[in-house]
Amino acid sequence: xxxLNQDVRYAIRTLLKNPAFTxxxxxxxxxxxxxxxxxxxxxxxxxxxxxxxxxPKQLVILRSPGPxxxxxxxxxxxxxxxxxPMYKEIRDRNNIFSGVLARFSxxxxxxxxxxxxxxxxxxxxxxxFEVLGVIPALGRVFTQDDETAPGASxxxxxxxxxxxxxxxxxxxxxxxxxxVNGMPMTVVGVSRAGFQGIQVGELPDVFIxxxxxxxxxxxxxxxxxxxxxxxxxxxxxxxxxxxxxxEEAIRPIYRQILEDVAPLTGPWSSQAxxxxxxxxxxxxDGSGGxxxxxxxxxxxxxxxxxxVGLVLLIACANVANLLMAxxxxxxxxxxxxxxxxxxxxxxxRQFLVESLxxxxxxxxxxxxxxxxxxxxLISSIPESIGAAGLSSRLDLRLLGFNFALSxxxxxxxxxxxxxxxxxxxxxxxLREQGSSVSGGTSQVRFRxxxxxxxxxxxxxxxxxxxxxxxSLNNLKETDLGLRPQNLLEFSVSPDLNGYKPQQCVSFFDQxxxxxxxxxxxxxxxxxxxxxxxxxxASSTMTVEGYQPQEDENTSVLHNYIGADYFxxxxxxxxxxxxxxxxxxxxxxxxAIVNESFVRRFFGDRPAxxxxxxxxxxxxxxxxxxxxxxxxxxxxxxxxSELRPFAYFPYSQDKDLGQITFYLRSASDSTxxxxxxxxxxxxxxxxLPVYSLKTLQTQIDESLFADRFLTFLSTCFxxxxxxxxxxxxxxxxxxxxxxxxxxxxxxxxxxxxxGNVSWLVVREVVILTSVGLVxxxxxxxxxxxxxxxxxxxxxxxxxxxxxxxxxxxxxxxLLGAFLPARKAARTEPMLALRYE
Numbered sequence: 146x147x148x149l150n151q152d153v154r155y156a157i158r159t160l161l162k163n164p165a166f167t168x169x170x171x172x173x174x175x176x177x178x179x180x181x182x183x184x185x186x187x188x189x190x191x192x193x194x195x196x197x198x199x200x201p202k203q204l205v206i207l208r209s210p211g212p213x214x215x216x217x218x219x220x221x222x223x224x225x226x227x228x229x230p231m232y233k234e235i236r237d238r239n240n241i242f243s244g245v246l247a248r249f250s251x252x253x254x255x256x257x258x259x260x261x262x263x264x265x266x267x268x269x270x271x272x273x274f275e276v277l278g279v280i281p282a283l284g285r286v287f288t289q290d291d292e293t294a295p296g297a298s299x300x301x302x303x304x305x306x307x308x309x310x311x312x313x314x315x316x317x318x319x320x321x322x323x324x325v326n327g328m329p330m331t332v333v334g335v336s337r338a339g340f341q342g343i344q345v346g347e348l349p350d351v352f353i354x355x356x357x358x359x360x361x362x363x364x365x366x367x368x369x370x371x372x373x374x375x376x377x378x379x380x381x382x383x384x385x386x387x388x389x390x391x392e393e394a395i396r397p398i399y400r401q402i403l404e405d406v407a408p409l410t411g412p413w414s415s416q417a418x419x420x421x422x423x424x425x426x427x428x429x430d431g432s433g434g435x436x437x438x439x440x441x442x443x444x445x446x447x448x449x450x451x452x453v454g455l456v457l458l459i460a461c462a463n464v465a466n467l468l469m470a471x472x473x474x475x476x477x478x479x480x481x482x483x484x485x486x487x488x489x490x491x492x493x494r495q496f497l498v499e500s501l502x503x504x505x506x507x508x509x510x511x512x513x514x515x516x517x518x519x520x521x522l523i524s525s526i527p528e529s530i531g532a533a534g535l536s537s538r539l540d541l542r543l544l545g546f547n548f549a550l551s552x553x554x555x556x557x558x559x560x561x562x563x564x565x566x567x568x569x570x571x572x573x574x575l576r577e578q579g580s581s582v583s584g585g586t587s588q589v590r591f592r593x594x595x596x597x598x599x600x601x602x603x604x605x606x607x608x609x610x611x612x613x614x615x616s617l618n619n620l621k622e623t624d625l626g627l628r629p630q631n632l633l634e635f636s637v638s639p640d641l642n643g644y645k646p647q648q649c650v651s652f653f654d655q656x657x658x659x660x661x662x663x664x665x666x667x668x669x670x671x672x673x674x675x676x677x678x679x680x681x682a683s684s685t686m687t688v689e690g691y692q693p694q695e696d697e698n699t700s701v702l703h704n705y706i707g708a709d710y711f712x713x714x715x716x717x718x719x720x721x722x723x724x725x726x727x728x729x730x731x732x733x734x735x736a737i738v739n740e741s742f743v744r745r746f747f748g749d750r751p752a753x754x755x756x757x758x759x760x761x762x763x764x765x766x767x768x769x770x771x772x773x774x775x776x777x778x779x780x781x782x783x784x785s786e787l788r789p790f791a792y793f794p795y796s797q798d799k800d801l802g803q804i805t806f807y808l809r810s811a812s813d814s815t816x817x818x819x820x821x822x823x824x825x826x827x828x829x830x831x832l833p834v835y836s837l838k839t840l841q842t843q844i845d846e847s848l849f850a851d852r853f854l855t856f857l858s859t860c861f862x863x864x865x866x867x868x869x870x871x872x873x874x875x876x877x878x879x880x881x882x883x884x885x886x887x888x889x890x891x892x893x894x895x896x897x898x899g900n901v902s903w904l905v906v907r908e909v910v911i912l913t914s915v916g917l918v919x920x921x922x923x924x925x926x927x928x929x930x931x932x933x934x935x936x937x938x939x940x941x942x943x944x945x946x947x948x949x950x951x952x953x954x955x956x957x958l959l960g961a962f963l964p965a966r967k968a969a970r971t972e973p974m975l976a977l978r979y980e
Contacts, residue, residue: 149498156499166471167503170464173868174507174554177460179514180453180861182547186519188446189542190345190535192439195432197339199278200381204431205388207235207245207378209399211424212417214410214761215372216684220250220531221437224427226374229355229367232270234402235378235426241391241398242380244276248343249376251362252803253351254641254833256324261642261831264307264350266325267342268358274302274336276381277343283308284319284334291354295368298354299330305338307350325351326361327643343379343431346438346532364646364800371409379431388428399426417696438531445854448931452609452861455602457550459865461558462595463872468500468562469592470875479566493563500559501552508551512539515547525853527846529678529836565591592876593912599872600916600953601923603865607953608924610862611945612935613855619937620848625677626778628715632807632840633814635821636675637832640802647730649801652828654726657707659824660808663817668809670710673795674780675805675836677847681781686791687765688746688757699761701742702780702788705795711737711775713807721753721773728794735794737773742789757791769793782847784936805836814839854934866953870960873912877905877964902966909961917950924949 160167195201210224219226227235229247236245246269253266271292279286282305291298301323303312312318321332330353342349359366367373382391403422410421433439479492520537637656639649653671661669674680686701693699708724711717719740728735736757743752752774758767777787795801810817822834845852928940938945 152495152498153502155495156502159499160502163471166467167506170467170503171507171510173460173463173871174504174551175510175514176864177453177457177511178504178508178547178550178554179511179518180864181450181457181550182511182515182543183518183522184446184449184453184857185546186515186537186543187522187535188450189546191442191532192433192446194345196277196343196434201432203243203382203384204277205380205382205391205428206431206435207380208427208429209424210427212421213374214685215370215374218249218373218375221440223374225377225435227376227378228371228373229376230369230371231402231406232376232378234406235399236270236272238402239380239395239398241383241386241394243383244272245378245380246270246273246276247355247376247378248273249355249358250344250347250349251353252638252641253361254326254638254831255351256831261324261833262311263638263641263833263835265348266351266353266361267349268355268361269352270355273352276379277340279337279340281334282337283316284332286334286336287352287354292356295356295358295366296360298356299328299360300333300354301325301330302334302336302352303332304336304341304348304350304352306341306348308335311350325353326363326641328357328360330357341534342434344435344437345433346534348533362640362802363643364640364802371406377435379435380428388430392426392428395426399424414696441850442532444931445850445934448609448934449854449857451927452606452858455606456861456865456868457554459599459602459868459872461554462599463868463875464503465558465562466592466595466872466875468496468559469565469595475566489568496563496566497556497559500563501555504551504555504558505548507554508547511551512544512547515539515543522853527849529843529846530849561591589876593908596869596873596876596912597916597919599865599869600913600957601920603862603869603953604917604920604949605924605927606858606862606865607949608921608928608945609931610855610858611949612928612931612938612940612942613851613858615938615942615945616935617848617851617855620783620851623779623783623937625783625844626716626776627676629840629844631810631812631814632714633810633818633821633838634675634805634807634840634843635818635837636803636805636835637825638803638835639829639832642829642832644802646799646801649804650730650796653707653795653801653804656825656828657806659828660806660821663808663820663824665810665812665817666808667811668709668713669806670713671707671795671804671806672710673705673798673801673804675843676714676780677782677840677843679782679847684759685761686746686757686759687761687767689755689767690750691746701791703791703793704780705793705798705801707795707804710792710807713809714778715809716778717776719774719776721771723773724792724794729796734769734797735772736769737775737792738771739775739787739790740777741787742791743774745789783844807840851934851936866956869953870956872960873909873957874960874963877909877961905961905964906958909957913954913957917953920953921946921950 196204198204206225207227208222208224209227213223215228217223217226227247232245232247236247239245248270249268251266251268253264255262255264269287271287271289274280274286275288281302284302286302287300291300303318308314308318318332319334322329323332324330336352353361356368358368367375382388386394400422403424407418407421429436482492483489516537516539523535523537526532526535639652640646644652657669657671660666674682681702682704683700683702686699688699706724708726708728711723721737724735724737738752746757747755752771755771756767757769757771758765759769775792777790779785779787780790795804808814808817808821818837821837825832825834924946925940932940
């Protein structure tokens, strides 16, 4: 231990005597380690952490892939949606799980004596907290006794974060009455600190018993309908039971449940019935909660971790190069210490300690870079993408990762330089005059090899960043089928304040008239489902005159909209008319369809005047008349494919409760934003306005993941190119110094300055060529992994590879400029006297 302390003190003294070397090494390492730690923090929070509940490894997510008949409400995984009656059957008839819970996210409007705010909520089964093993921080949580008769349990449990944020951690909140979606409900408890629900990226503020659904979603009950698929289910396996064993054990039970409910979910054809009965329960690891956010971010985060790992390897190669040069400069010192009895192993340990001191110092500086980078990244994430709750705070996991990474990097870049620097000819080195910097030829080759490795890794990063940049550009230039310029949107949900559907229609009509008359507003309309928010609704349709193939999927996307909708959004009307105020709930049912709908179901037949209806089979009433055809436009997202789409007047929606308004103005649409809130408050002071933004902002938010990936990959690519150029500069400067005498002789014999410069540039060209020959194929192999993230570009796009090669070559040549210039300016007489 004493000798180790001596090594540490000596290493610190030695590094302080070389401040330039130390500062460069620490900065290079800090950039690499800091970037890795920041990306790891996001990856850890999204992909790696388990739920803070009892025995999370026992939790499994229930899925049932296969045919469904009815309405499906999901946030990305239809197979994980179940009806409430099905949930109760699984909960009560299985003997595999120690408990089965259900939950469903809902928006809430919560009124107190002070104000009315919008909040997020979860309808949960009575055993929700019991199955998860979550205890209350205050009061009590729900029990199975709270899931009895519908409407019999008007109580809520607050999340710890909401209690702290909204009520200032006041324990007097217990037994307080809140008006939740127009329903008086009593606070009975606060959940434990740290528990934020069972889905990463969603932070429920309030938990409500499942049997209160009809009261908090007044326009939709869903508790009795077998054809309403809306619940997410999580089970807790009994101890000692594996997921595969549980799947086999529940198979006959689930088959019997399906046989019992099949008549209630049909009608089915004989083949469809068999496929329905053959459905199985699939169990997915639930230790990290529901993986909706994980599904969409897993591959991008893994790509970013891979890229930032390559940056760290390049940084390590740089520091290893610096240590090699430093070791060459210390050869005489090393030889003297060995001549005085120092063992090679002792010297290797000393050099490794120096490397570890450098890496730990780099890790310490990296923490500052991590704090800044992580804060900037997380603050840039829009609330609308479902990634709430990510933290930029440093915790023990992050500190542990930083320390472990620092130590590993110290060993990685320090081991080989330590061994190579202590492998020398003792007698020859002691005969040298002065502190030679002449290291061996093998050492120079090794350093050049490190530069080639840096070029290879940099090529991979530059190609990846180029592909993501082209993909993002393609997304930005995609024809959306509408005009987003000067278009403002905002949403209101009167149903959360107890409005009935017809009251909502009347409210929306009046509000449309008010906002359409505001100065500068050219057109105004509304839609039930806001566009480009990754939200959609679909239903099976039966079209008059179209004979589908047996078991053909005739599902059609649809939305409920107001009059002048297409004029407001700038979607061209191809045939017929738009909806009018006269299209009401009492008038004949009408629809407007897009071109894809016409091509799919009508072909060459005229669509205007055609009829269709909701549902499948021979008994469907086709009582909806097509009155217009519009151009195809993007609805769910910029990436979404064009599909058959049907639009209906929102006045004919029996479940209308919330809506998004769109306003087109003559100039800057944000100027009228404050007035909009005022207009809503005049009609209902307790109705919150939310998602007030321009449509261009919404488009930017929908492309956030692509912009995030492109920005970071570009930063990593250019940082790698900079580090590679610095590494090559160090090697070539060292090489020029070694060859000073040779250069002097060449110039004395008549070599021109151009010839001498070419000596340096030729080596650079060779190193770069070798790096590109290996790096570009490696880049292609790496790009194949990320190809699914690209849009409108493939992994073998030649333009990207050419541009990446040119940029890399330019950066490398810039790194070689100063050494070449120094070689060309060598004075022959001084060089001939050089030792």
